[in-house]
Structures are given as C-alpha cells and as structure tokens.
Amino acid sequence: MALQAMQTAPKEDLSLVEETLAGNQLAFQLLVERYQGRMFALARHYTRNTAELEDIVQDTFLKAFTHLSSFERQSSLYTWLARIAINTSLDFLKRHGRSPVQAVEDLEVVQGFERSRPNSHSPAPDSRLEREEIARITQEVLAELPEIFRTVLVLREFEDLPYQEIADILGISIGTVESRLFRARARFRDKLVHLHPEFEHGL
C-alpha cells in the first residue's frame, strides 16, 4: 500500500499542491486525506496517547500548509511531510520533558561492523502469535530504543523506504543510514531477548 502511494502520487500531489497554493481548501483537504494515515502511523511511534497524537499530526499538516510554497517539487511530498512529522514528534517529546534517550554515534559503529555477531540469533515470533500481538511486542521493544535507532528502523521496516530517502529525511549520509540500521537491529534484537526471553530460542 505504501509503495503504491509512492509510485502513483507525484503527479497528483503536485496538482494538489498547486491548487492549495491557489487557495483551494478542498485540494488541501484531499492532500491531508491522502497522507494522514501514514503520518498517524509515523507519529504513533513517538506517542500512543490519542490526544497528543492528533495534536502532532495536526501540527504537521499546519506547518506543511504554512510552508507549502517552499516545498521542493523534485523531492517527494511524503519525504517532506515525514521529515516535518518526525521533527514535530521529537519536539513534542522534548517540550513535555519526555526526551527520548539520545545516543551518539561512537566507536560502537566501527566495532559493530567488525564483530558483526555472526552467532547471535534473532528470536522468531511464535507462529501461534496473532499479528496484533507481534505488532504490540515490537512497539514495546521499539519504545525502549534510543530515538535515533527507533526512527531509522521505523523508516526502513515500516515505511519501507530506500536508504536514500531515509538519508534525505534525516539529513544524514547513506553510509550513516547503513551503520545506524546495523546498530539499531542489534539493539532491537538485544532488547527483544531482554524483554521477552521466551522467544529466544524460536519455537
């Protein structure tokens, strides 16, 4: 579904942007309708509180509206909106004293690549688990990760974005996306085993 939106959107997106800029309120409403689902899904990784969530996504679209004329038409509207949504979410957490754990790029990157833990095993989701249950556990684990790891995993695994697009959204290089994902996956695996040792050895 996400892919479909990405492939067919650009042309229609542009005309909706043009019409919004020309003062057509309905065009903007259609634009919001087109992306609200993905923005809610994105922001849900930063808060599960319904009211806060709505505030964040609303803010995202209002900021987008205010700055619509500065939207670079070469980049995808989704990328642009996602960047605003992530910034708005993080800013919201900061303002409410819930700054997500920050992690800095450090030696771990290099060491991580070298060690690569070929022997570590990823726990497998039990085949008896319902899809919703898997999703819940994954959310629980993600919420425990430092924000930079959570964000990169969300963009890659849920949003299904190519590295280049993740790099654009986060303002980092593709190499950094790569190494950050590598670390993020290792952290996710560790945290999963820690929180749910029952999955460690598969079924």
Next chain:
Amino acid sequence: MTIHCNDALPLVGSYLDGELSEAQAAPLRKHLLECHVCRNSAQDGKTLKRWFVRSASDELAPRGFASRVAQQAFAGRRAAAVEVEETFAPVGEESGRVFSFVLKLTALAAIALFALSLVLRFQALPATTGLRADQRNQPTLEDLKRGLEQLNAKDDAGLVRQVGHGEERR
C-alpha cells in the same frame, strides 16, 4: 570474484534491504552459498524482519480529521506554525538551537505572566463566576496546567521566577 566473511557480513543487511547493486550482490550471493556462517547471519536478518508487522489500526485517523485541518489551515491560523527553523532542519541538526532557546524563554515568560494575571483575577473575583464566560477565547485550563508544569520543570528559568516573586509581594 570471491569475497570473504569480513567483507560479506557488513553487506548482509543492505542485501536483505535490496540496497546492493547487482555487481555487489552477485559475489555476496556466491559467498552465502558457500559459507554457513554468513548464511546464518542472512537467515537471522530475515527472521528479525518478521517482527516488523503493522498493527491494523496504525494508519487510522479520526473521523473528519482532514476537513478540520484544512478548515483550520485556511482560517488564517498560519501563525500557528512555530519554530520554523527547527522543523525544517534535518532531524538532529544543531542549527537554530540558540534561537529556539530564546524563543522558549520568551514563551515561558509569557505563560508565567498570563498565569499570574489569571491568578490575580481569580483572587479578586468572588468565587467561580467569570470563568465559564471566558473559556471560549482563553487557553484552556489544561494549557495553563501544562505551562505551569513546564515552569516547574525549568530550573534555569530564573528570570521568570524573579518576575513571579515580585508580583506575589504586591
């Protein structure tokens, strides 16, 4: 061309993500056929991906959300876009921090003064009258509470405190 584990392992993640060119992927595929250590690592990466499933409700938006937002956008609430610099900088960039700190300090001071004005007015008025009539245009009590919580949390807002003490003594 053959590659060894040290070159192969770091590529496995990108390979599974479909990010390798054919020129990079071909020798890796060959290595994976020959090396069970790297093959396990690839299998492991695939297993991990199985955890990332979306909840059916993830993309749900409240009913009427888009029309409300569009209405608000066109109602001339453009000023609502706060902290533009921070919003549009790539995530994590440092620029605009100082500016935004000053903005926040100013905002805190404004909240403090507003809170005080409300407090003073409530004290001057006989009990509960006057509150209801004003609610439409005033920030809600929830906003006020949030503002006050922020104030409490900010130890460095000494400026605000000084103003506060001065007003209290009057």
